[in-house]
Amino acid sequence: MLSTLARAATRRPLTVILLWVLFLLLGFGLGTGVFGRLSDNVPEVPGTESERAAQYLDRVDPTGESITAVVAGVAVSDPGLREQVERAVADVRGLAGVAAVPDPYRTRGLTAADGRALIVPVTFKGGLGDSAEKKAVDAATDRIKQIDAPEVHVSGGPLLGEQLGERAQQDVKNAELISLPVVLALLLVVFGGLRAAGLPLVIAVSGIAGAFLALFGFSQVTDISVYAIQVTTMLGLGLAVDYALLMLVRFREERRQTEDVVQAVHRTVAAAGRTVLFSGLTVAVSLTGLLVFPSVFLRSMGLAVAAVVVIDMLAALTLLPALLARFGGKISPAKTRPEGEEGRFFARVARFAARRRVAVLATAVPALLVLALPVTGMKIEIGDATQLPASTEARQLYDTVDAHFPAGTGVSPVTVVLKPGTDSATAGRIRALSPTAHSRGLPGGATVVQLQPSGRVDGTQATDLVEQVRELRGTEPVQVTGPAARLVDFRAMLSDRAPWAALTVLAGIFALLFAFTGSVLIPLRTILTTLLSLGAALGAVVWVFQDGHLAGALGAEGLGALSLTAPPLIVAIAFGLAMDYELFILARMREARGLTGDGQEAVVSGLRSSGRVVTCAALLLAVVFGAFMTGGFSPILQIGLGLTLAVLIDATIVRMLLVPATMTLLGRHAWWSPSPLLRLHSRFGLREEPAPQRELTHS
Structure with a gap:
């Protein structure tokens, strides 16, 4: 397959480039x-009680959307302002499609006690x-x-998604202007x-275009979260640079041979392309x-990000070879260094x-476990407008209401x-x-x-209220919905499905690593060391954004909990990125072992050859993630910090120290597999042949 792609790209490079130009356009x-189709509805989980109750209400008592306005900064009793507000209320009531607009001067609770703000729903x-x-x-x-x-802010309902979409679009542009x-x-x-x-950068632009197109396609059939655009774009950009870097480094090395x-x-x-494919x-x-997970948000994010990864991979395996075939003759080969100098x-x-x-193991492993400790106290919440940048309309409305x-x-x-049929005594207790x-x-x-809870929409009081109702009802036909109920159901969904999600991922990763290495111990070692770096990164995110340590340095604040979008995305994406670097290193180790037959020296040789690529790739990814953290959305800050730390910890402590330490500790058993599995791998496993002196034409 890879040789077929390479031949197609080199025989018709201009055709391949033209097809990718059309894709970019x-x-x-x-x-x-997609920017006009983003949604802020994250915690909806089909089939849960909160969703069934919401659908029931929509059927029997459909109500429209609502928006909220706040007027502040001046005495609301001022005759001139009151006349303006009452005239505006009357005009809005007369608009087609408007159902109700209460008079804030005559409706209890809509005028602030300090007399300097009023709310118009x-x-x-x-x-x-x-x-x-x-x-x-x-x-x-x-x-x-x-x-x-002085202050007139309007947000909520359909306006919120529109405002967040506009801000997300601007943040993506700013991040690209900074990172590229x-x-x-x-x-x-x-x-x-x-x-x-x-x-x-050409491959990176392809990744960005792919992110937009994949999200637009998914938005036709499901809701796409406002946070999806930053996550998929940052990952598409970062992975594209990673893959292109790996291919170019190998191309310059091969140019020394021919x-x-x-x-x-x-x-x-044939060599680096196979690593990109597996990665x-x-x-x-x-x-x-x-x-x-049955969550529409998580499923759509998983599909969209996976689609972007595949597009990056295809760009590296088709567009980049075409570009190299057309323009690669003017790229200088890698410098020949004295024996022992390269990767010293x-x-x-x-x-x-x-x-x-x-x-190394006695020092690094406990250190990573200590960094991971805050994960044991991790909490997740839907969050409110405090997660948004201070410059957004929704945050300004929230801050004004909170102040008055x-x-x-x-x-x-x-x-x-x-x-119908609910016992009156049960109804009374509720x-x-x-x-x-x-x-x-x-x-x-x-x-x-x-039932009006005190505190935040997803705070302890609100979620406790949901649990109390569900406990009181017994077998009565009573259902609970609303944001707090959705959060309770979302947490339960995560708890129920997380073990199955982990089993699915670990089994898939084990199978791929076995196909790549022919070993059963290397996949196990890889998974364990990756979980260490992942736990350390997630622990740091909890320590910063939940507990509030150093959050101000990132332009954020301690919120007492993480956004419910952050942990599952950090875990899924960071695990995949860690596999990237593992494969970069293992590919070179296998190649060296195949040439020399010395497993111990292959560990050193593998890091000598791949260490620079892994370090550069991690640094470039950190730059990309850091640029996207300038936007100010707290969930994006959390995801960005988690992925940045996971990448840096994995590329340094894990891949540079734990990998050689554990591989040496395993010795010749590192590449061991039972005989039946060895026969299976020899027949179906994919290999990366070094072939230093001849052209590879097989796949």
Whole structure:
């Protein structure tokens, strides 16, 4: 397969390049339409009680969307302001599609006790089409914004997704403007020439286009989270640079063996291309764990990110060889260094870790376990507007309400559906859970009871209220919904499915690593060391964003919990990225072992050959992730920090120290497998042949 791709790319390079140009135009044209289709509905899990109750309410008592406006910064009793507000309220009530707009001066709780702020909620009619709803929302927003006051903020409902989508688009642009020049500068240092340094950026742009196009495609059939765009784009950009870097380093090495550019390209694809193929597959397999969860958000993220990984892999295996065949003759070969000089630093580190293997393990493993300790106290929440940058409209509205109104104002209630047949005593006990409980009847004889929790929408008080209702109801036909109930169900879903997700990923990774190495011990060792780096990175994220240590240095704040989007994505993506570096190193170790037959020296030789690539790749990924952390969205900061730390810890402590230490400790048994599995691998396993003096034409 790989030789077929290489031949196609080198025989018709201009055709391959043209096809990719068309793909780029499609991605940056059609694909960018995803920014208008992003959603902030993350915790919905089909089939859970909270979702069934919400669907029941939509059927029997459909209600429209709502937005919220806050007017502040001046005495709301001012006659001029009051006239403006009342006129605006009257005008909005008269708009097509608007169901209700209460008068803030005559409705209890909508005017602040300090007299310097008021809230104007606007509810729209149910059953509106997308076009009619957007027209009504835009008209109401524009009219309210005409009020002349120091602060007028409007957000919520459909506006929130639109505002977050616009901010996400701007953040992606800013991150690209920051990361691409820095990446180019680092690549210039690595390759010493603009032509070689520019090729990874071409592949990176392909990854970005692929991210946009994949997300746009998935948005046609499911909701795409506003956070998906940053995650997929940062990963698409980072992995594309990684794969291109690996291929280019190998191409320059092969150019030392032959002056024939096409032959060098074929040999590069046959060797490094196989590593790229396995790397892409392992990252994609790592993301399949997200498909085990019934959450629409997690599944769509898993599919979208996996699609981006595959696009990066295909770009590295088709577009890059075509570019090399067309322009590679002007890329200088890697410099020939005196015997023992190339990769000398990494060889010294490997030999040190091999000689002091027990000391390295006794130091590094406990250190990583200590870093992972905060994970034991990890909490996840839906989060509120405090997760958003201070410059967003939703955050400004939240901060203004928080400054002028009592705590809990605007917090979504716990909604309890009492279906026909519910015992009146049970209904009474449920109402007694909140002194401000509000009831209303529904068509068909059901009743809705809204319990107002104190504190945050997903705080302890709110989730405890959900649990209390579910405990009180017994076998009665009572269901609970609302944001707090969705959070409780989401946590339960994660707890129930996480073991199956882990089993799926670990089994897939084990199978791929076995196919790559022919060993059963190397996959086990790889999984264990990777879990150490992953735990350390996630522990640091908990310590910073949940506990609040050093959060201010990142432009964030301690929130008492992580965003429910962050932990599963950090675990899935970081695990895949760690496999990237493991494969880079193992590929060189296998190659050296095949040439010399000396397993111990192959460990040193493998790190000597791959250490520079792994270090550069990790640094480039850290630059990309760091650039995306400038946006200010707390979930993106959490994911960005987690992935950055996971990559850096894995590329240094794990791959440079633990890998040679454990491989040396295992000795000749490292590459061991039972005889039946060895026969299986010899027949079906994929290999990476060194063939230093001849062109490889087999796959």
